[in-house]
Amino acid sequence: MEQPIIEIAHVSYRYEKENVLEDINLTINSGDFLGIVGPNGSGKSTLLKLILNLLKVQKGSVKLFGQEISRFKDWQNIGFVSQKANSFNTGFPATVFEVVSSGLTKKLGLFKFMGKADQAKVMRAIESVGMHEYAGRNIGELSGGQQQRVFIARALVSDPKLLILDEPTVGVDVKNVQSFYEMLDDLNKELGITLLLVTHDIGTISDKVTHVACLNKNLHFHGNTAEFESLNKNEMSEIYGHDVHVLTHNHDHHHHHHHDKGADR
Amino acid sequence: MISGILQYEFLQNAFLTGMIIGIIAPLLGVFIVVRRLSLIADALSHVTLAGIAASLLLEKKFIGLSGLNPLYMGMAFSVAGSLFIEKLRAVYKHYQELAIPIILSGGIGLGVIFISLADGFNTDLFSYLFGSVSAVSRLDLWTILIISVLVIALVVLLYKELFLLSFDEEHAKASGIAAKSVHFIFIVMVALVIAASMRIVGILLVSSLMTLPVAASIRIAKGFKQTIFLSMLFGEISVLGGLTISYYIDLAPGGTIVMIAVLILIATILLKKLAGIKPA
Numbered sequence: 001m002e003q004p005i006i007e008i009a010h011v012s013y014r015y016e017k018e019n020v021l022e023d024i025n026l027t028i029n030s031g032d033f034l035g036i037v038g039p040n041g042s043g044k045s046t047l048l049k050l051i052l053n054l055l056k057v058q059k060g061s062v063k064l065f066g067q068e069i070s071r072f073k074d075w076q077n078i079g080f081v082s083q084k085a086n087s088f089n090t091g092f093p094a095t096v097f098e099v100v101s102s103g104l105t106k107k108l109g110l111f112k113f114m115g116k117a118d119q120a121k122v123m124r125a126i127e128s129v130g131m132h133e134y135a136g137r138n139i140g141e142l143s144g145g146q147q148q149r150v151f152i153a154r155a156l157v158s159d160p161k162l163l164i165l166d167e168p169t170v171g172v173d174v175k176n177v178q179s180f181y182e183m184l185d186d187l188n189k190e191l192g193i194t195l196l197l198v199t200h201d202i203g204t205i206s207d208k209v210t211h212v213a214c215l216n217k218n219l220h221f222h223g224n225t226a227e228f229e230s231l232n233k234n235e236m237s238e239i240y241g242h243d244v245h246v247l248t249h250n251h252d253h254h255h256h257h258h259h260d261k262g263a264d265r
Numbered sequence: 266m267i268s269g270i271l272q273y274e275f276l277q278n279a280f281l282t283g284m285i286i287g288i289i290a291p292l293l294g295v296f297i298v299v300r301r302l303s304l305i306a307d308a309l310s311h312v313t314l315a316g317i318a319a320s321l322l323l324e325k326k327f328i329g330l331s332g333l334n335p336l337y338m339g340m341a342f343s344v345a346g347s348l349f350i351e352k353l354r355a356v357y358k359h360y361q362e363l364a365i366p367i368i369l370s371g372g373i374g375l376g377v378i379f380i381s382l383a384d385g386f387n388t389d390l391f392s393y394l395f396g397s398v399s400a401v402s403r404l405d406l407w408t409i410l411i412i413s414v415l416v417i418a419l420v421v422l423l424y425k426e427l428f429l430l431s432f433d434e435e436h437a438k439a440s441g442i443a444a445k446s447v448h449f450i451f452i453v454m455v456a457l458v459i460a461a462s463m464r465i466v467g468i469l470l471v472s473s474l475m476t477l478p479v480a481a482s483i484r485i486a487k488g489f490k491q492t493i494f495l496s497m498l499f500g501e502i503s504v505l506g507g508l509t510i511s512y513y514i515d516l517a518p519g520g521t522i523v524m525i526a527v528l529i530l531i532a533t534i535l536l537k538k539l540a541g542i543k544p545a
Contacts, residue, residue: 075441082435092299092432095488102432105425106440112425138487 002029004066005162005194006051011060013046020046024060024219028211030161033188033195035205038215044198047215048166051196052080065161076107079155081148083166090140096150097135100126103154125157126150128191130183144171145180156187162194163187169204181208269512278401279465280508283518285413286462286474287504291482291496292420293458294475296451298483299431304365305350305452306472309343309459311372314468316342316460317393318379325383335393336405336460343456346372351452396467396519398512409461416454423447428489465504467519474500477526481533499529 006028013021020043028034038044049055050062053069062069065077100122101114108114114122126135129149134142139150148168155163165184169177185208187193199205205212214220270276297303320338346368353364380390392400420427426447429437437444462471482495507522 080439088433089299089301091483093483093486093489093492094428094432098428098489099432102425102429102436105429105437106442108425110426110443111422114425136487 002031004028005030005032005064006196007061007063007066008047008051009061009063011047011050011057011062013043013050013055013058015046019217021050022218024215026213026219028162028194028196030194031188031192032211033184033209034197034211034213035209036196036198036213036215037202037205038198038200040200042200042216044200044215045166048164048198051164052078076158077161079158079160079163081151081155081163081165081168083170088139090147092139094139095136096126096131096139096142096153097122099139099150100153100157103157107158122157125153128156128187129153143173143176145173145176148172148180149183152183152187156191156193160193162196165195165197167199168197169199169201177204184208274403275399275401276512278403278406279398279518280505282401282406282409283465283504283508284501285409286458286465287501288497289413289416289458290462290471290474291478291500292493293416293451293455294479294500295482295489295493295496296427296431297455298476298479300434303472303476304362304369305347305455306459306475308350308365308369308372309346309456310463310468310471311369311376312346313339313343313372313460313463313471314393315372315375315379316340317463317468318376318383318390321390322379322383334402334404334408336408336464339463340457340460342372343460344453347452347456351449391517392467393463394467394469394519395517396463396465396470396511396522398508398518401464405464409464412457412461416458419450419454423450427451465508465518466522467517470519470523473523473526474503477523477530478503481526481530484533484537499526503529 004027006026008024008026011021011024012019024047036044036047046055050057051064051069053072057069064072065074101118103125104114104118104122108118123132123135126132129152131146131149131153134146134150139147142150148171152163152165152168168184169180172180184195184197188195188208188210195209197209211224270280294306297306316339317335319342320333320335323338324333324335349371350364350368353367354361357363426437426442426444429440429442430444430447430451434444459471459475462474466474478496478499479492481499482492486492486495503522503526506525507520508518510516510521510525511518
C-alpha cells in the first residue's frame with residue numbers, strides 16, 4: 001500500500017552552537033504532495049540538505065525508499081529543482097529542448113549519444129510541464145515561471161519517483177501561480193510522482209498539496225490540507241511568530257513549551 | 266590566387282591551416298564565451314608567446330637546436346599556463362578572475378626576457394605577433410591537423426558533459442558527472458588550439474578568433490547547436506576572407522581576419538536591431 005518514500009525520525013541538527021532543527025519526525029508516503037512552509041531561518045534548507053545527503057545526519061535517522069540514507073544509492077529516483085535554478089545565465093543560447101536534454105547527461109553516461117527514444121522522452125517531459133509549444137525557443141526568452149517549468153522538466157526527464165522543489169514559485173507571476181500548482185498536481189496525480197515542496201511564503205501554498213508541514217526549528221504541524229486550513233489565526237501566528245504555545249493535534253509529534261527566539265534568524 | 270595556391274606550397278599550407286583553425290577556434294570559443302572565460306584565451310596566447318620566444322632563443326644560442334619548431338614549445342607553454350590558471354583559480358576561490366591577469370602578465374614578462382636575452386631574432390617575430398601567410402610549414406599543417414581531429418573528436422564525444430558544465434556547473438557537479446576531468450580536458454584543448462592558431466592570426470589576435478564569431482552568432486542563433494554552427498561559419502568566412510585580402514594587399518593576416526570578424530559582428534547587431542523594429 002502506501003510505501004514510505006522519506007522517513008525522518010527524531011532528527012536534530014546544530015551548526016556550531018545553535019540548534020537549527022529539533023527532533024523532527026516526518027514521513028512522506030508514495031503519492032503524497034507535501035508542502036513544507038516556514039519562515040526564513042526556520043531550518044527548511046537544512047532539512048532539505050539532510051534529505052539530499054548534502055549534510056550528514058547528526059542525530060536521528062533519515063531513510064529514503066526504506067533505506068538508511070548513508071547506504072542509499074538510487075539517487076536517480078530523486079529529482080531536485082533548486083532555488084538557484086532560476087539564477088542561471090539567462091543569455092545562454094540554448095533551446096528548451098537542449099536544456100531538458102541535459103537532464104539525461106548522467107543517465108546516458110560518457111560517450112553516449114541521445115537516441116530516438118531519449119528524444120521522445122525529452123519531449124514527454126516538456127509536455128508534462130505544458131511547455132511543448134516552447135521546445136524550440138531559447139531559454140532566455142521565457143518568463144520566470146516558464147523557466148521554472150523547464151527546470152522541472154529537466155528533473156523529470158530521468159524518471160524520478162520523488163521530486164523535491166525548493167521555493168519553486170519564486171519568480172513566478174502571482175497570476176500564474178495557480179496554473180503552476182495545477183501542473184504540479186498533474187505530475188502528482190497522473191504520473192504518480194511524489195512531490196516535496198518547500199517555501200517560505202505561506203500565501204503560495206495551494207489547496208493542491210495533500211499535506212502541509214510547518215517548520216520552525218520544530219515541526220509544528222503535519223497534517224492534510226483540510227486540517228491545515230482549519231488552523232486559526234492564533235495558531236498560524238504562533239507557527240510564524242513569537243510565542244509558542246502548546247499545540248494539540250492528534251498527531252504523533254512532540255509538543256513544545258518554550259519561547260522561540262529563532263523566528264527571525 | 267587559385268593558381269597561386271596550386272603552385273605554391275606555402276599558400277596551400279596557409280589556406281589549409283586557416284580553414285582548420287577557422288573551425289576549431291570558434292568551436293571551443295563557444296564554450297569559452299558562454300562560460301564567461303573569454304579572457305583565458307588572451308592569457309594563454311601571451312604564455313604561448315613566451316614559449317615561442319624561449320624556443321627561438323634556444324635555437325639562436327645552440328646551433329644544435331636549429332631544427333626546433335617554435336610551435337611545439339609554444340604548445341607546451343600554453344598547456345602549462347592552462348594548468349597554472351586552474352591551480353590559481355583553486356587558490357583564489359573568491360577571486361577566480363585574478364588567475365587570468367597573473368598568468369597573462371607572467372607570460373609577457375617571461376616572453377620579454379627571452380626576447381631581450383636573444384638580442385633580437387633572425388626569424389621575424391612580427392609574424393608570430395600578427396600572423397603570416399608565408400610562415401606556415403608543412404609540418405605545422407600536419408601538427409595542427411592532428412590537434413584539430415583530436416579536439417573535434419573530444420568535443421563530439423564529451424558534448425553532453427561540456428554543455429551541462431557550461432549551462433549549469435553546479436548541477437553538473439551535483440548530478441555526479443566527472444565535471445573536474447571534463448573541465449581539465451577542455452582547458453588543455455583550449456591551450457592547444459590557441460598555440461595552433463597563432464601561426465595564422467598571430468598571438469595578439471588569437472583570442473578574437475575564438476570570441477568574435479561567437480559574439481556575432483549568439484545574437485541571432487536559436488539554440489546551442491546553431492550557435493556552434495554559425496560561429497564556425499563566421500570564423501571560416503573571416504579566416505578565408507582575411508587571408509585572401511592579406512595575400513593581395515600584402516598585409517598581416519591577423520588584422521584582416523579580425524576586421525572581417527568585427528564587420529560580421531556589426532552586421533548581426535544591425536540585423537537584430539532591424540528585426541526588432543518590425544512589429545512582432
